[in-house]
Amino acid sequence: MQPPISCKSLVKKYGDKTAVAGIDLVVPKGSCFGLLGPNGAGKTTTVEMLEGLHKPTSGTIELFGIRWGTGRDQDIRARMGVALQETQLADKQTVREVLRLFRSFYPAGRSVDDVLRSVNLVPEQNQRFHTLSGGQKQRVALATALVGDPELLFLDEPTTGLDPRARQSLWAVVEAFRAEGGTVVLTTHYMDEAAALCDDIAVMDLGRFIAQGSPAELIDSLGDVQFVEFEVGSAPPSFVPDVLSSCPAVRHVEDRRGRLRLTIDRDLEALSAVLSELKQRGVVPVGLSSHQATLDDVFLHLTGKELGHD
Amino acid sequence: MTDRHGTDRQTTDRQTPTGLQSPRALRRVQKTLSERPGARGKPPAAPAEEALSHPFLELVRARLREFYREPGILFWVFGFPLVMALALGIAFRQKQPSLPEVAVVRTGETIAARELEQKLIKSPRLHARSLDPAHAERELARTKVDLVLEIGESGLVYRFDPMQDRAPLARAVTDDVAQSAAGRKDPLKATEITGAQLGSRYIDFLIPGLIGLNLMGSSLWSIGYNLVVQRKRRLLRRFAVTPMQRSHLLLSYMASRFLFLVAEVVILVLFGIALFGTKVQGSYLDLMLFALLGGGSFAGISLLIGARLENAEVASGWMNLVQLPMWVVSGCFFSYERFPEWSHAFIEALPLTALVNALRAIYNDGAAFSALGPQALVLGLWGIVPFAIALRTFKWQ
Numbered sequence: 001m002q003p004p005i006s007c008k009s010l011v012k013k014y015g016d017k018t019a020v021a022g023i024d025l026v027v028p029k030g031s032c033f034g035l036l037g038p039n040g041a042g043k044t045t046t047v048e049m050l051e052g053l054h055k056p057t058s059g060t061i062e063l064f065g066i067r068w069g070t071g072r073d074q075d076i077r078a079r080m081g082v083a084l085q086e087t088q089l090a091d092k093q094t095v096r097e098v099l100r101l102f103r104s105f106y107p108a109g110r111s112v113d114d115v116l117r118s119v120n121l122v123p124e125q126n127q128r129f130h131t132l133s134g135g136q137k138q139r140v141a142l143a144t145a146l147v148g149d150p151e152l153l154f155l156d157e158p159t160t161g162l163d164p165r166a167r168q169s170l171w172a173v174v175e176a177f178r179a180e181g182g183t184v185v186l187t188t189h190y191m192d193e194a195a196a197l198c199d200d201i202a203v204m205d206l207g208r209f210i211a212q213g214s215p216a217e218l219i220d221s222l223g224d225v226q227f228v229e230f231e232v233g234s235a236p237p238s239f240v241p242d243v244l245s246s247c248p249a250v251r252h253v254e255d256r257r258g259r260l261r262l263t264i265d266r267d268l269e270a271l272s273a274v275l276s277e278l279k280q281r282g283v284v285p286v287g288l289s290s291h292q293a294t295l296d297d298v299f300l301h302l303t304g305k306e307l308g309h310d
Numbered sequence: 311m312t313d314r315h316g317t318d319r320q321t322t323d324r325q326t327p328t329g330l331q332s333p334r335a336l337r338r339v340q341k342t343l344s345e346r347p348g349a350r351g352k353p354p355a356a357p358a359e360e361a362l363s364h365p366f367l368e369l370v371r372a373r374l375r376e377f378y379r380e381p382g383i384l385f386w387v388f389g390f391p392l393v394m395a396l397a398l399g400i401a402f403r404q405k406q407p408s409l410p411e412v413a414v415v416r417t418g419e420t421i422a423a424r425e426l427e428q429k430l431i432k433s434p435r436l437h438a439r440s441l442d443p444a445h446a447e448r449e450l451a452r453t454k455v456d457l458v459l460e461i462g463e464s465g466l467v468y469r470f471d472p473m474q475d476r477a478p479l480a481r482a483v484t485d486d487v488a489q490s491a492a493g494r495k496d497p498l499k500a501t502e503i504t505g506a507q508l509g510s511r512y513i514d515f516l517i518p519g520l521i522g523l524n525l526m527g528s529s530l531w532s533i534g535y536n537l538v539v540q541r542k543r544r545l546l547r548r549f550a551v552t553p554m555q556r557s558h559l560l561l562s563y564m565a566s567r568f569l570f571l572v573a574e575v576v577i578l579v580l581f582g583i584a585l586f587g588t589k590v591q592g593s594y595l596d597l598m599l600f601a602l603l604g605g606g607s608f609a610g611i612s613l614l615i616g617a618r619l620e621n622a623e624v625a626s627g628w629m630n631l632v633q634l635p636m637w638v639v640s641g642c643f644f645s646y647e648r649f650p651e652w653s654h655a656f657i658e659a660l661p662l663t664a665l666v667n668a669l670r671a672i673y674n675d676g677a678a679f680s681a682l683g684p685q686a687l688v689l690g691l692w693g694i695v696p697f698a699i700a701l702r703t704f705k706w707q
Contacts, residue, residue: 051551053707077553088543092379093372101372104363105554128379148552 002065003028004152004183005050010059012045012207019045021207022059027200029151032174032184034194036295037204038303043187044156046204050185051082051154063152078107081145083138085157091130095121095140098129099147106148119143119173135166142173153177155186159193171196191295201295205303218298224266225251226292228274230285231259240283249273259287266292365554369562376536377570387532387574391524392581395517398643399586402512410480411455412438413446418463422492426461429491435483456480459488509591509674517582518673519642522666524574525601526636529608530629532570533563534616538625541616547707560701564609571605572598591676599679600672603686604665607693611661614696618705636662664688 005027012020020042027033037043048054050061052068061068063076089098099112116122119139124132129140138158145153155174159167174197178184188194194201195215202212211218232240241253244262249270252263264270271290278285377383416427430438438459441449449455450469457480460467466488470477540546549559575598582588590597615628639646639653640662649657657663668685671677679686 048707053547053550074553077551080551082548082551084544084548087545087548089545089548090372090376092376097372097375100363101365101368102552104365104368105549105552107553144548154551 001029002062005033005061005063005185006065007050007061008059010046010049010061011057012042012049012054013057018207020049020056023209025202025209027183027185029183030178030181031199032178032186032197034198034201035185035187035204036189036191036194036201036299041204041303042207043204047154047156047185047187051080052076078148079150080152080154081148081150082154083141083145083156083158085138085141085160087141089129089137089140089144092128094126094128095132095143096125098140099143102144103147109148110146112147115143115147118146118176120169133166135162135169138162138166138170139173142170146173146177150182152183152185155184155188157188158186160189167193191299195295203299203302210302211298215295218295219293222293222298222301225263226266226271226290227297228262228264228271228288228290229259230288232283232285240278240281243277243281244274247273247277366558366562366565369554369558370565373562373566374569377532377566387524387528387570388577391520391574391578395520395578395581396585398516398520399513402516403586409435409437410457410476410483412436412480412484413441413449413455413458414438414461415441415443415446415458416461417443418461420463423461423463426488426491430459430484430487433487433491435487438484457484459484509589511586513582513586514588514674515645515670516643517578517586517588518669519666521575521578521601522604522640522662522669523637523642524578525571525604525665526608526633526662528570528574529567529605530612530615530633532567532612533609534612534614534619534629535622535625537563537613537616538619538622541705541707542620542622544707546705550706556706560613563613564606567605567609568602571601575601588673590673592672592678596677596679597669597672600665600668600682600685600689603689603693604661604669607661607665607689610693610695610697610700613700617700617703636660639663641666658684659688661689661692664692 003026005025007023007025010020010023010025011018023046025033035043035046045054049056050063052063052073055069064079066072066076068076093101096112096116099115103109103112103115110118113122116125119142121136121139121143124136129137132140142155142158145155153174158174159170162170171193174184174186184197186194186197199214200212201215201218202209203218204210211221213221241255241260244250244260245253249265250262251265254261254263262274264274275285412430414427414430416423427440430436431440439455443460446455446458450458450471453471453474456470456474456476458469460469466485468481468485470481472478537546546559550556579590579594579597611632612629615625615632619625619628639649639657640660641647641657642662646654646657646663658667664685668677668682668689671682672679
């Protein structure tokens, strides 16, 4: 059985600018692969190459064991579905009409009614697209991807700009798709989304995968650490970071415009050592918080940027 | 996986509570069963609605819906040309010819003089009034009358300013009426046949021009502009990753364009007939064929404009750049013969000129399609060349 996606040494150059600098990837059937990275990292180019919209400069892509451009492109397209972020699918059409249109492109697929039920849009089926809420529009976008009954689903930032309830309901549709053995490729700006949906995550920067693994593996890669953050007024006394750095439990100190972020050993002693050190020096930490490592910390550690704020 | 195509899986109900088996797995079983001949009866027919969905027809329907659900577009395509035809038709309608204004001053008291005065006042060929000499003099000075006629005992005296354009004509007409009334016998018999020649009025000139203008505007905007908007909204990119035949999308644009084009032409032709009594001297079929050829020509240009652009404002700029020069020089409102001789060859190579000339020839001169080869060639080239370039350079995302 050929994996839904398999690519080797994928490179894309635009002139002398390298957008994608050599990627190897296999996405096994039934898994969900998440592609993360700051804007401009090469995520979009990578996904568009996988979808057959761009030819790679070098390297190979196979979807279901078929290469793009070998006369079987339509076969590949018939087996995949794509949900784009903020596609303004024809304003003047109703939800049902949009789905009918997309269904007509596929030689086989699900009925419009069936898909409407899957994405909970039965009551809105006769509303025009432009009257829908952001969450409903995203569900229509997802429905256009599902109506061809794909084996492989590409999701492009499916929940950007949605409220928590709308996100949950969209995730549920994706989970249902996976429960039937579907394969998903997801790009997202949200770590919680990646953690909730993905089995395998790659963090991309400057056209390369700088880390890859399951969410748990990525978090473990940071080591046995936890994070402590607090403020010491608008400008912290310059001695504070230096003193803390010399504290044995502290691995890293970062001054982020008045808010200090400490990477320390993952035990209670480390935390109390830091606090007593501060007390001795007469420094009162304001807005103190500590947390276990999350994917956000992994991302921050790897790229030096906060996802979605670059 | 080769069995994916042609297998009807629409009837699978994913809502069925499945227990251990997922709907997908169930479907696989059903599929296997249905492939074995005789294993199952005929698969239940899909709902009629889905059964009719040919992608090309669905795309055309989607285009038409975008169109008729936008009242603004309907006005610009159908309403605006009618308003323009009405306004220009009224503004340039044929006026009644104005009659010579004559002041009659009778100094003679004879019966013949009185009779002549009355006959002049009643003549339909003049607008004559009887005035006293001082009043008549003042009216002449103010050019309220073209001519003062004094009817004396012994004859007629005409007083007028020969520098006034209308005066010599007024003198000739008045003299003719007066001499005939006095019993002049003409040596030659003369008969007058009056009335405007059909097809020579301004409205006859205008209606084919407006049809051409309207076809240019609607064909240019409806294709290129919408493609740019759909590209910007990433709808084209979305279509490109489906198994949609890419040619179907462009053909659907063309098809819906031609459907509306026929309606546009019919409405303007009927409007001309009903309100201004214009008449198509040639064949309606030829008229429609040329309208389609013209629409196709502008559609080709429009497709080229819309082939790569992502910005609607830039696209608008290009549309206007194409349109405006032809609005002015192609002879929609006035004949391009007024431009210098050397420019005619260039003007006649423009698609709108070719279209309007051909429509006018069919409309007013009864020309046949076969007599309009050069115009058909110009339109064909303007359609095919940009179309071919557009197909080669078209951008989906």
